[in-house]
Amino acid sequence: MSRVFRRNDSWWIDFRDAQGVRRRKKIGPNKRIAREVLDNYLGKVARQEHLGLIDDSPISFADFAAEWLKRIEPTIRPRTRERWTGIVEQHLKPHFAGALRGVTAADAQRYVASRIEQGAQPSTINREMTVLKHMLRRAVAWKFLSRNPFLDGQGNLVDGLRDLKEPPGRTRFLNLDEVDRLLQACESIPYLKAFTILALNTGMRRNEILSLTRKSIDWQNRIARLTDTKNGEARHVYLNSAAIEALRSLPPRIGDARLFPFNPNQVSIAFMRAVRRAGIEDFRLHDCRHCFASAHAMAGLQGRALQALLGHKDGRMTARYSHLSDSYLRAAVDAVQLGASPNSAASLAQAK
Numbered sequence: 001m002s003r004v005f006r007r008n009d010s011w012w013i014d015f016r017d018a019q020g021v022r023r024r025k026k027i028g029p030n031k032r033i034a035r036e037v038l039d040n041y042l043g044k045v046a047r048q049e050h051l052g053l054i055d056d057s058p059i060s061f062a063d064f065a066a067e068w069l070k071r072i073e074p075t076i077r078p079r080t081r082e083r084w085t086g087i088v089e090q091h092l093k094p095h096f097a098g099a100l101r102g103v104t105a106a107d108a109q110r111y112v113a114s115r116i117e118q119g120a121q122p123s124t125i126n127r128e129m130t131v132l133k134h135m136l137r138r139a140v141a142w143k144f145l146s147r148n149p150f151l152d153g154q155g156n157l158v159d160g161l162r163d164l165k166e167p168p169g170r171t172r173f174l175n176l177d178e179v180d181r182l183l184q185a186c187e188s189i190p191y192l193k194a195f196t197i198l199a200l201n202t203g204m205r206r207n208e209i210l211s212l213t214r215k216s217i218d219w220q221n222r223i224a225r226l227t228d229t230k231n232g233e234a235r236h237v238y239l240n241s242a243a244i245e246a247l248r249s250l251p252p253r254i255g256d257a258r259l260f261p262f263n264p265n266q267v268s269i270a271f272m273r274a275v276r277r278a279g280i281e282d283f284r285l286h287d288c289r290h291c292f293a294s295a296h297a298m299a300g301l302q303g304r305a306l307q308a309l310l311g312h313k314d315g316r317m318t319a320r321y322s323h324l325s326d327s328y329l330r331a332a333v334d335a336v337q338l339g340a341s342p343n344s345a346a347s348l349a350q351a352k
Contacts, residue, residue, distance in 0.1 A: 004034045013038040057144040061096040061103065064144060068135050071142075079207070087131045091115070100139060104149050105158040108132060112164070122164035129161070173291040178280050185278035189270050191260050196271065196288070197246040202237050203292035206267060206285055212259045217247060 002015035007026075011034035014024050027034040059067075065088050073081055095111050096103055108129070115125045139145040150161055174182065179200065186193040198209055208226050216225045222244055224237040239247070250259055260267070271285045 002038060004031060004038055006031070057100065059100050059144060061098065061100045062093050064100045064139060065093060065135065068138055072138070083127075084131050087128050091128055092132055092135075100144060103136070105161060108150060109160045112160075122166045126163045126166065129163070133161075172282055172284075172287045173294045174280070174283065174287075178278070178283075179291075181278040182274060182280060182283075185274040186271075189274065191250065191262065192267070192270050192274060194246040194249055195260055195262070195267060196274075198243050199285070199288035200291050201240050201243040201246075203289050204237055205289070206264060208237075210258060210260055210262060210264065210267065213257065214253075214259065219244075 002013070005012050005014060010029060011027050011031050012024055013027055013034055014022070015038060016022050025037075027037050057064075069081070069085060069088070076084070092111075095114070096107065111132075112125055112129065115128065120128075133150060136145070136148050136150055140148050150158055152158055183193055183196060186196050195209060198204065199206075202209075202224070204224070204226070211226065212224060216227075217223075217239075218225065222239040224239055225234070226237060227234045247259065253259065253261070262270070268285050275283050
């Protein structure tokens with residue numbers, strides 16, 4: 001049932017939308033205008049109900065971005081929300097300054113081209129486009145848009161909007177001499193040496209180490225219990241003697257405060273300064289995971305065991321971290337001599 005009715009000095013409309021929800025809206029003092037507005041609403045309801053068509057919302061991209069963040073916030077982790085908010089505020093909103101319904105595939109392609117020109121890495125651009133594509137999918141699902149402008153008639157992603165090819169993962173890890181130099185350079189900054197030893201000997205991520213408290217350490221069984229991990233699942237981290245010694249060296253803190261009084265940016269900056277003091281090139285804090293994974297791979301640990309230590313859901317990610325040194329591979333090749341003469345094999349053994 002739909003109708004136009006008068007209340008006090010204003011005309012109202014009363015109708016049910018495409019979902020069957022009853023709506024009442026105040027229109028104004030003119031009955032004819034109220035009737036036209038009602039007919040317009042009923043036309044939209046009929047098109048959506050019988051033809052599956054909806055009218056694109058005139059909402060601006062910026063306003064929809066705010067609505068999108070509000071709706072998805074309960075479903076994502078805080079760090080993800082922080083990262084996505086930064087992408088929206090710093091990059092997407094300045095580029096897509098008009099209405100949401102004005103966004104086209106060509107606009108998105110121009111955005112990618114502009115970010116490449118600015119020197120952004122392919123991985124960075126892919127993450128930004130992931131956010132933009134997520135927003136457009138939600139805009140359709142929430143009926144702000146009638147169709148996704150990034151999809152063709154068959155529902156496939158438009159050419160030019162597929163992920164950029166990313167370079168292979170980094171393979172940087174330290175040799176023993178570099179480890180000693182790095183730890184020596186960390187000694188001048190409180191907590192940093194212990195932090196670095198823990199990173200090298202456990203493979204924990206930066207924020208996982210920063211989340212540690214004394215209650216999260218099982219000192220007797222030498223286990224760190226992590227509740228806030230990148231993949232959202234709690235896990236146990238085994239602590240060797242070097243890690244335990246580093247933790248015991250930390251000064252006591254009041255209550256159940258975090259063991260390391262850094263924020264993420266502070267520890268990253270302090271670590272990079274220590275790397276420079278040690279004269280080490282091209283080494284970042286996250287590369288400590290490379291060191292941990294590679295060292296254990298060269299010690300014979302592979303497959304699911306290494307995956308469990310690193311806390312990966314996907315074994316393919318583990319494979320990116322478990323790099324083997326040239327000397328290890330050379331020794332493995334030299335250890336097996338097929339068809340070699342006895343003299344040459346003996347000479348090789350003596351050379352070792």
